[in-house]
Structures are given as structure tokens and as C-alpha cells.
Amino acid sequence: MQPDTRTRPLQERDITLLWALRSPCSFGCPHCYFGELADDKIGPPKEVGLLSHIPVRDVERAELEAFARTLADSPVERVVLAGGEPLDWLPTLSVIKTIKEAGCEVVIATNGVPLTRPGIARTLVELGIDGVSVSLDSADAAVNDRLRPSRSGRAGHREVLAGIRTLLDERGQGPGPRVGIYTVVIRARPQEITNVARLAAEIGVDYYVPQPISLPPGHKLFTERCHTAADAPAVEQELLRLEQDPGGLTLPGPTYVRQFLDSIATQDSGRVERCFGGAQLFFVQPDGTVWDCPSDRRIAATPPSARRTIVGADAKTLFDGRPACTDCSHFSRDCVNMTPLVLGMPSFLGRVGS
Ligand SMILES: C[S@@+](CC[C@H](N)C(=O)[O-])C[C@H]1O[C@@H](n2cnc3c(N)ncnc32)[C@H](O)[C@@H]1O
Numbered sequence: 001m002q003p004d005t006r007t008r009p010l011q012e013r014d015i016t017l018l019w020a021l022r023s024p025c026s027f028g029c030p031h032c033y034f035g036e037l038a039d040d041k042i043g044p045p046k047e048v049g050l051l052s053h054i055p056v057r058d059v060e061r062a063e064l065e066a067f068a069r070t071l072a073d074s075p076v077e078r079v080v081l082a083g084g085e086p087l088d089w090l091p092t093l094s095v096i097k098t099i100k101e102a103g104c105e106v107v108i109a110t111n112g113v114p115l116t117r118p119g120i121a122r123t124l125v126e127l128g129i130d131g132v133s134v135s136l137d138s139a140d141a142a143v144n145d146r147l148r149p150s151r152s153g154r155a156g157h158r159e160v161l162a163g164i165r166t167l168l169d170e171r172g173q174g175p176g177p178r179v180g181i182y183t184v185v186i187r188a189r190p191q192e193i194t195n196v197a198r199l200a201a202e203i204g205v206d207y208y209v210p211q212p213i214s215l216p217p218g219h220k221l222f223t224e225r226c227h228t229a230a231d232a233p234a235v236e237q238e239l240l241r242l243e244q245d246p247g248g249l250t251l252p253g254p255t256y257v258r259q260f261l262d263s264i265a266t267q268d269s270g271r272v273e274r275c276f277g278g279a280q281l282f283f284v285q286p287d288g289t290v291w292d293c294p295s296d297r298r299i300a301a302t303p304p305s306a307r308r309t310i311v312g313a314d315a316k317t318l319f320d321g322r323p324a325c326t327d328c329s330h331f332s333r334d335c336v337n338m339t340p341l342v343l344g345m346p347s348f349l350g351r352v353g354s
Pocket of ligand 1: 025031032033034082083084085086109110111112133134135182183184211212213214215337
């Protein structure tokens with residue numbers, strides 16, 4: 001099938017912008033897309049597209065606020081703020097206000113600990129933020145804190161749960177935000193898929209996303225953590241158990257289980273017909289670079305002529321001429337991690353029946 005190269009009418013508002021706002025994070029997860037601080041001691045990686053927790057190239061606040069203002073009157077429907085840790089940088093609250101005023105939905109991806117700080121959860125509720133996705137990789141505190149260690153050693157599972165509870169309390173009977181948990185699933189612990197779901201349901205969380213760990217083959221944790229085809233049956237069993245008994249949680253759509261299993265069965269790239277990357281999804285790095293999606297394979301295949309930036313740009317012009325969909329030959333675990341952001345979010349946020 002040929003890609004649909006017709007461009008979208010400008011007035012259609014259907015883009016999800018995944019915006020990694022800042023580089024630093026108080027957690028030092030060894031599997032993180034941003035790499036480990038210790039590895040970047042001599043400076044952030046020089047390769048285009050590679051991320052680092054060292055913020056030397058992060059866009060100035062005034063520049064990113066200027067871009068955020070241009071989201072009004074643009075085809076961007078939803079902005080998912082991530083990083084790094086977006087809530088460790090106080091101006092993020094002002095950026096959220098600007099994006100809301102531009103008429104976009106705002107979802108924030110956080111390690112959860114900032115939600116325990118005085119006033120943060122309350123302010124998010126007051127700003128009308130639409131969704132808060134909190135990362136938690138195990139229902140077991142010790143396991144989670146080994147997989148997701150804070151750099152100070154002083155925050156972990158307990159604080160993450162306290163942060164979620166603070167936010168749910170602040171929301172009270174109000175309409176929002178919807179609150180979700182994201183779990184990175186590793187090959188040794190398929191049981192976390194249903195264990196974390198049970199915990200999420202007990203706490204009163206609204207949506208839940210188990211996602212496959214995605215690491216390049218050269219990564220030091222690749223063999224230990226990344227699934228192979230042999231791991232698929234155990235993962236399938238857990239995903240199907242979750243689907244049969246979601247415990248009131250909203251889950252990613254019906255095709256998610258198959259997509260998850262397809263992705264972990266191989267390291268080869270596959271073809272994605274009618275891909276939303278570069279059509280309804282774009283990724284902005286902390287240095288302002290705009291990509292079709294965060295897939296390392298797709299970034300590596302992007303010609304220099306196609307690189308763009310939010311610095312000095314306006315969103316209407318930036319996304320003018322985007323196609324209705326793209327034809328991508330880089331299917332990988334990264335695609336699975338993007339599907340809930342684009343296709344799952346309307347039901348996570350209660351915009352459609354789940
Ligand atoms: C990079 S974090 C940034 C937002 C925030 N600091 C947090 O901890 O959620 C965004 C999400 O990416 C996930 N993630 C990081 N590295 C990953 C990897 N190699 N494979 C799959 N997911 C990953 C994290 O667990 C988290 O849910």
C-alpha cells in the first residue's frame with residue numbers, strides 16, 4: 001500500500017506533541033532513554049538525536065514559552081510533557097498554563113515524587129491539566145527502587161505512591177486530571193504487568209500502561225532486560241490476564257496486546273503502514289529539535305534536511321503540510337510505547353468510551 005501523502009487540512013487539530021521539556025531528572029534509571037549521567041561525565045553525546053540528562057543544550061525558558069504560545073491556532077491537540085523530569089523545573093507550571101491557554105490538552109509524564117512537594121499537585125489541578133502519567137516499574141518497593149533508583153537514594157516507591165495519593169486527594173470529586181501508571185516491563189518480571197495493575201486499581205488510578213523495555217542491542221542491559229521471542233508466552237499470559245480483569249482501569253486499545261507481542265518477538269525492524277509518526281505525532285527534544293517520533297531507528301534514518309526546531313518557530317507553520325500518515329519501515333518496541341500516547345489517550349482522558 002502506498003503512503004497517504006495527501007496533506008491534512010490545517011484546521012484539523014489532531015497532533016500529539018511529545019515534548020521532552022528538560023533533560024535533568026532526580027532519578028538515575030539505568031535503562032533510561034536519556035542514558036546515565038556517569039556515562040556523560042565528559043559531556044553530553046555529540047550524535048544528533050541522542051539524549052542526555054546534562055542540560056547544556058536545553059532551550060531557554062523564554063524561547064520555549066514563545067513556541068508554546070504559538071500552539072493556539074495550530075493543529076496540535078495535545079501536548080505530553082516529559083523529559084527528564086518536567087516537574088523538577090518550576091517554570092514547567094507556567095508552560096502548562098500557556099499550553100492550556102492555547103487550547104491544547106496537557107498530559108505530564110512524571111516520576112511522581114514532585115507530586116509530594118507542597119502545592120504541586122494542587123497547582124496541577126488548578127491549571128486544569130488533563131492527565132498525569134506516573135512511572136512505577138514494580139509493585140514491590142525494593143524491586144522498583146532497584147529498577148528506578150533515585151540519585152539521592154532518598155526517594156522511591158513510597159514517595160511515588162504518596163505523590164499519586166496526594167494528587168488523587170487534591171482532585172477529590174473534581175473532573176481532572178486523570179491519573180495513570182506506566183510500567184516498563186523487563187524480561188525477568190512479566191508478573192509486574194498484573195501486579196502493578198492490581199496496585200494501581202487499589203490506589204484508585206484511572207489508566208494503566210505496561211510498556212516493553214526498549215534498548216539498543218549495544219546497551220549494557222540489553223541481554224539482561226530486553227525480551228526475546230522466548231519471553232513472549234509469559235508476557236502474553238500476563239497481558240491477557242490484565243485484559244480479562246482490568247480492575248476498573250482503562251487500558252490501551254484492543255490491538256495493543258498483539259502489537260506488544262509482535263514487538264518483543266524480534267529485533268528486526270518491521271513495516272508500519274499508515275504510521276502516525278510525522279502525521280499525528282511529533283517529538284520535541286530538550287534542545288528544541290523536532291522529530292517525527294522518538295524511535296531511535298526513525299531518528300537515525302531522518303535526513304539532515306528534514307531536521308527542524310521549535311526555536312523561533314511557530315507551531316502552525318511547523319506542522320503545515322504534514323501528511324495524513326506516513327509509511328515507516330522501523331517498527332520496534334518504541335512504536336508500542338507511542339501507541340498509548342496517541343491512540344490510547346482519548347480513552348485515558350475520558351474523552352471516549354473505553
Ligand atoms: C524518560 S521518562 C520521563 C518522564 C519522567 N521523568 C518519568 O520518570 O516518567 C518517560 C517514560 O519513559 C520510560 N522509559 C525510559 N527509558 C525507557 C526504555 N529504555 N524503554 C522503555 N521505556 C523507557 C520511563 O519509565 C517513563 O515511563
